[in-house]
Amino acid sequence: MSWRKITFIVVALIVLLGGAAILSKLFISMKPEQTERPNVEMKRSVKVETVNYDEVTSPLWVQGRAVSGSEVLLVAEASGKIEPGAVVLRKGTSFKKGQVLAEIYKDEVELALKARKAQFLTTMTSLLPDIKVDFPDQLNAYETFFRAIDLDKDLPEMPDVKDDKLKVFLASRGVLSEYYGIKQEEKKLKRHTLHAPFNGTFTQVNYEVGAYVNTGGQIAQMIRTDHVEIEIPVPNEDSEWIRINDKVMIQSNQNQAKIAGKVVRKSDFIENETQSRSIFVMVNQAHADQVLPGEYFEVQFPGQKIPDAMEIPRGAIFNSNTVYIVVDGELKKREINVIKRNETTLVFNGLPEGSKVVAEPLINVKENTPVNIMGEENNKPNSGNQAKPQ
Secondary structure, three states: OOHHHHHHHHHHHHHHHHHHHHHHHHHHHHOOOOOOOOOEEOOEEEOEEEOOOEEEEOOEEEEEEEEEOOEEEEEOOOOEEEEEOOOOOOOOOEEOOOOEEEEEOOHHHHHHHHHHHHHHHHHHHHHHHHHHHHOHHHHHHHHHHHHHOOOOOOOOOOOOOOOHHHHHHHHHOOHHHHHHHHHHHHHHHHOOEEEOOOOEEEEEEOOOOOOEEOOOOEEEEEEEOOOEEEEEEEEHHHHOOOOOOOEEEEEEOOOOOEEEEEEEEEOOOOOOOOOEEEEEEEEOHHHHHHOOOOOEEEEEEOOOEEEEEEEEEHHHOEOOOEEEEEEOOEEEEEEOEEEEEOOOEEEEEOOOOOOEEEOOOOOOOOOOOEEEEOOOOOOOOEEOOOOOOO
């Protein structure tokens, strides 16, 4: 390649690169200069409530379980074979108060008692002539007593013995000891028949008809069905707002029917596992058939009237008793006096009336943060000093 061609190529490259540099500077100079945006401070809007104290009634909803008013064991007071009564001795059988639930074989005991009464009649027959001679004023009373004795019935009441000589006479003939011995046997005989102490049902049966049971054997377990209560475990801090005789409303989890009830007892101890206190509500007797033991119910307690207080959402409280209030557009911390904690709200006092207390949970905020009150926002942004263009 000749020297002339090399020189031409070098000159062309220099011209091309120089032209590109000139055009680049020209385009850069034609670009409009950017101005710095003003600093805008964004304020968050918060929901507030104006502190205004009044009388607050805070009801309490708690779930409880229906329990029988009485749960007892049917225990044998005599030994022998179990014989049928007026109801079937099986789990789930219902019965009425006074019905014979079962009998324990008693024929031998009954015959022995009749034989003893017959012997007592013989003794009284031999005494009447002596009473007629020695105690004529008592003859009529003892003759009436003698005629009232029936082998199939309990002995009648013996005439009062006020005369000391008559008392010695009866004691020497063994009349008094025999009389009270028979009365004792009559009571033992009655223990062979088991009567229902209330309207109820069997929840467990250990011995059925035909089985042999010893004295003290637990034949069955039964509950009362015409007297039902709701046992409600309530946190101890809430139990102080419940009073004996408070009227409550009971609602089934199965339907929307509501039943009236009344608080009848409060336990005087705290359950170890739940740290709760049991409240017992008696169901209105007219609706007792609608409440089955073992079923769960929602119970509404009316609560007590709290004077000079206010209620706000629990989420607005932090550190257990601290809230934010808005003062001159900024958040300020204030402590409150917590009176009662509900599931979603809290009853308090301790702030000056008229204060603007924040009524919602706030995240990532601190004291003195500028805020707007929801509904009173200033739509104009708060601009800072605008930077000078460079």
